[in-house]
Amino acid sequence: MPTRKENSKDLIDLLRRMWLIRAFEEKVSALYAERQIVGLLHLGIGQEAVAVGTCSLLRPDDYVFGGHRSHGHALAKGADVNRLMAEIAGRATGYCGGKGGSMHIVALEAGFVTATGVVGGTIPLALGAAFAAKEKKQGQVAVVFFGDGAGQAGPFHESLNIASLWRLPVIFVCENNGYAEFTPLSAHTKVERLAQHAKTYDISSSTVDGNDLLAVRTAISKALGKTRAGTGPVFVECLTHRLRGHYEGDPAKYRELSQLTQWKSKDPVARFTRLLKSKKAITDNELQAIESEARSRAEQAAEFSLSSPWPAEEEVATQVTADLP
Amino acid sequence: MPTRKENSKDLIDLLRRMWLIRAFEEKVSALYAERQIVGLLHLGIGQEAVAVGTCSLLRPDDYVFGGHRSHGHALAKGADVNRLMAEIAGRATGYCGGKGGSMHIVALEAGFVTATGVVGGTIPLALGAAFAAKEKKQGQVAVVFFGDGAGQAGPFHESLNIASLWRLPVIFVCENNGYAEFTPLSAHTKVERLAQHAKTYDISSSTVDGNDLLAVRTAISKALGKTRAGTGPVFVECLTHRLRGHYEGDPAKYRELSQLTQWKSKDPVARFTRLLKSKKAITDNELQAIESEARSRAEQAAEFSLSSPWPAEEEVATQVTADLP
Amino acid sequence: MPEQTYLEAIRAGLHEEMSRDSSVYVLGEDVALGGPFGVTKGLSEGFGVHRVVNTPISEGTVMGLAIGAATAGLRPVVEIMFIDFITLAMDQLVNHAAKLHYMSGGQLKIPLTVRVQCGISGAMGAHHSQSLESWLAHVPGLKVVMPSNPADAKGLLKAAIRDDNPVIFIEHRGLYRTRGKVPDGDHLVPIGRAAVLREGKQVTIVALANTVGVALAAADELAGGGISTEVIDPRSISPLDVETIVESVKKTSRMIIVHEAVEKGGIGAEITATVQEHALYYLDAPILRIAAPFAPVPASPSLEKQFLPNQACIVKAVRKLFG
Amino acid sequence: MPEQTYLEAIRAGLHEEMSRDSSVYVLGEDVALGGPFGVTKGLSEGFGVHRVVNTPISEGTVMGLAIGAATAGLRPVVEIMFIDFITLAMDQLVNHAAKLHYMSGGQLKIPLTVRVQCGISGAMGAHHSQSLESWLAHVPGLKVVMPSNPADAKGLLKAAIRDDNPVIFIEHRGLYRTRGKVPDGDHLVPIGRAAVLREGKQVTIVALANTVGVALAAADELAGGGISTEVIDPRSISPLDVETIVESVKKTSRMIIVHEAVEKGGIGAEITATVQEHALYYLDAPILRIAAPFAPVPASPSLEKQFLPNQACIVKAVRKLFG
Ligand SMILES: Cc1ncc(C[n+]2csc(CCOP(=O)(O)OP(=O)(O)O)c2C)c(N)n1
């Protein structure tokens, strides 16, 4: 439930954003299956509520950092659909001219500073952006998305310590989807809730249903109140699940079918749709229009990408340093 | 106060061990001042109760790991005075033939596996010895000594997680002496008691007065009961203070004089002496004999070391790999 | 001799050594499930999850743990999933694994094997494609091997596990499905000996890992053009079999080195420096290095292709030596 | 021109850049108190502890934090107390600082300076004495400089801070007290240009950091014996001033490279490989490297002395080239 009154238009817009991500990633998945896109792809299908719930509350000049599963985070922060898809497809028109790829999205114009292929790698980077924001005194915050698997890596802990010590305006958004690759969280740690680590540092924290868009928004909204006010970091743990394998091509045999079925019933897009319908905030026609608009934008992005040129040969060794062409 | 009845002979022996370390390090300090010993020396004067309180309860085949301030840990575990001093003095007769030096003591025959110049660096190593011990099922445990400064380093946190997850027989002994180099703990973390981190992982823990020999022994004795029984790691935080600078040559101007005076009054050697005297467990003659015996062993070690040959020139590149001469 | 893939040969090597010696343990992320490439598949069923141990994502500490276990008598085999993440374990690897034998004056031995997968394959981008072997070869106390075929993969892995020193066993992801004959029985390949894969008289090509196949194909092409090419796979880059390489160059008078790591500071530099020191007066032309451009690895498959040293570059470079 | 020590020159460089540009921040362990060597002494008084920031012992995260701050417009100067501990920050340095400009297709710039102290001095042993510069020079996207005197220390540091790329500024602890003239005013030394410190005709010695002084002394001694020696300090090892070095060798026909890092895989290998590629036909003798033995750094002062490349070795090696 929203904490402050959200009007229907706002709510419908949130659904639209989730649908955009869903349609985008389903298209990416289809293109991968057709070998039109290659590489190592980690999709966030099933986790859209975290991305949208968080980024829909951010300012354009807030800094967002992601990881290997961050298409949705970038889109939610406002990255351009075409340039993002083109980047994943390795084309010259992509955000990074094809040099980055799926795990390494940078969409600076949208405030999506960087993703990374290193689990937990951007957590310290977000601290740095928060450090700069604090010095600049413009009320900006930094947000970093990472998974439960990052919670056992040293940099995560070093970062919680420094963020709390220096009261940095950073929001840690942990997408606890219960798995790191093929093994459940219980095989990685005895700490069931990663928010527990925040408590150790006296960092304000909460654990929410990450498939409930409004629950995420409520938590992030509270977090922003604190971080923008300068009282230091906040930790939001979102319990969620990826509905596809770890990477495209992973048959995910390690996951119980019953578990998958259960999580499918909590699909954040369908769930939020049900909510809107139950509140009579949306009509079936509107719903269909949203889905088909999302799908057509994804289709257009695919067309844009696949008809874009490959990077020029010589690009292989340009932009190595900032002073070279 | 001892938890089980300790007879006077035992108690006197503990005092003897503390005195040996004290006399040894005072001699090392004197030799450094005379430039008879060179290098980067970190003395544990004032922290002897932690080393002796812990190691006096260990089996010879238990594994002990230390750090940059570990002369005392090695001695407490039974390292030979002569070979240890010779190592610090860089002589061929030292434990490591002069290749290790003050921060990198290895006295394997005594079960002192290794120290390190990398803050926090041996914490993972101790986990490994504990892992091996668990597999060998001989009831051995691993003990690692480290400072409060290591508590903000990633490997420390990764290690607590793995030790708890795998229930490794390892005892974490944190010597919280309130400083990392020149800055107080409060400049490094908001977590006042490092034992707090253990709680996050549900690792049994306690914080004790590290200058109270018997308090340390009580905590370690309980810890050993648990680790040897196979219930997993234990964390013992010992609050203490180094009475000298961070390294020999550090004037320690960052430290309030009043603070130093206060800690001097809690000198673990003098304090334990007072206890024994108050219990009439020791006579003045015995006391004097203990001190002078310790000093004379330190003198002998110095003589042994300074009269020992330097390593042969060709030793510079031997023992690089285990298959070379 | 049965045929096996590179991946199967590694798995067989692990299996044999774990059977032979109960002190061999395998640790790494998801290894009990086979890992993302399936290399360790089946091992946990055979040897139990106490010997094939899934770890948290804590590369540095897992490395340290393995080193500590080695000091206490085990022979751990640690898997670092991508060499890009060995950056997180460099402290333990360099400051402890490599140095403890020396620093302890011989008291400690670290019989540790680090299996790590490297290189370019499948457009994974800059964080999953690096070749960092020359860092490791710069570290006294580490041995570093890079097999290019199934037989060497198995034989070197078994030798690594039996070695009393830390050995970095670098697998190239692009080779996992390559098939080749693997000798029956207890097949061991000594660490530190190069293999002359093709004899020739006019030019020596030294190639590593994935580029060995490319070099052999180039040699075929060159033979067609009348140039007789010797191809050497060092297999181990530390220690390096200087003698075999130098002898070859003394015979051929020309050398090309091929590797996938960037040229600057790559192992080709070390090989070049050593060869010119021992065989300068035999050289009829400068030693050339064919390697990656000085850039991170781009994600786009079209750029990735540009990035890789290929047969045409090699042939062209060799021709240049004769020009 | 006033005389300053190397340490004072670095401090002055920091001071000037912090005054000039309010986006310059200094972060490191105990930097607000001057650090163990006193390099940053006085800065926190002048600029406040919000710009001269003591950090916890978390090298990896502090490096990452600085990179993140750089993406957001600051120009951080991070101090890693000993290069031995850069092993804990390699992931951030290599995977993020070095690559983000490229990987983002130019969207991100990382104007980061990493001050790090290296080398042998004072019998500190294997964990406080390494020379690991060649690792860093193998990483595309990083610049690496190693000043050998106070003027270069100041000028290169100022250039590093103004550079839009991550620059690793490597200080040699053994040089902190060396005195030398430092030009007045806004003294900048361009990154990537070698200095010819002594002109000569018969042999070129390329030396780095602490070994430059030793090389100059050797050149004096050789002059006494009638050998005219050119001494070049590359100052920057990435990018490397290939032209200056190659031109020198074309003139002298002989080259020796001296550094304190171990020989195998050291930067001397890269310099050798490059020079032979461009000037093979000018060489009258093999290029020789004078460097540390392939071993960790021993703690004993007597062994430490053995470990260091010294004047006698250099002179002997040069004579060998003429032998
Ligand atoms: C430092 C590092 N180690 C290992 C990997 C390989 N890897 C990629 S994703 C992953 C699991 C990450 O789990 P989590 O953080 O929970 O994110 P999720 O995939 O569930 O979104 C691993 C181990 C990596 N990319 N980086």
Ligand SMILES: Cc1ncc(C[n+]2csc(CCOP(=O)(O)OP(=O)(O)O)c2C)c(N)n1
């Ligand atoms: C990884 C690493 N970073 C920095 C240093 C430099 N250093 C040596 S001792 C020290 C402080 C350690 O403090 P603590 O762990 O509390 O131990 P104490 O010296 O108080 O015994 C530092 C920062 C180091 N040796 N290792």
Ligand SMILES: [Mg+2]
């Ligand atoms: Mg996860």
Ligand SMILES: [Mg+2]
């Ligand atoms: Mg301390």
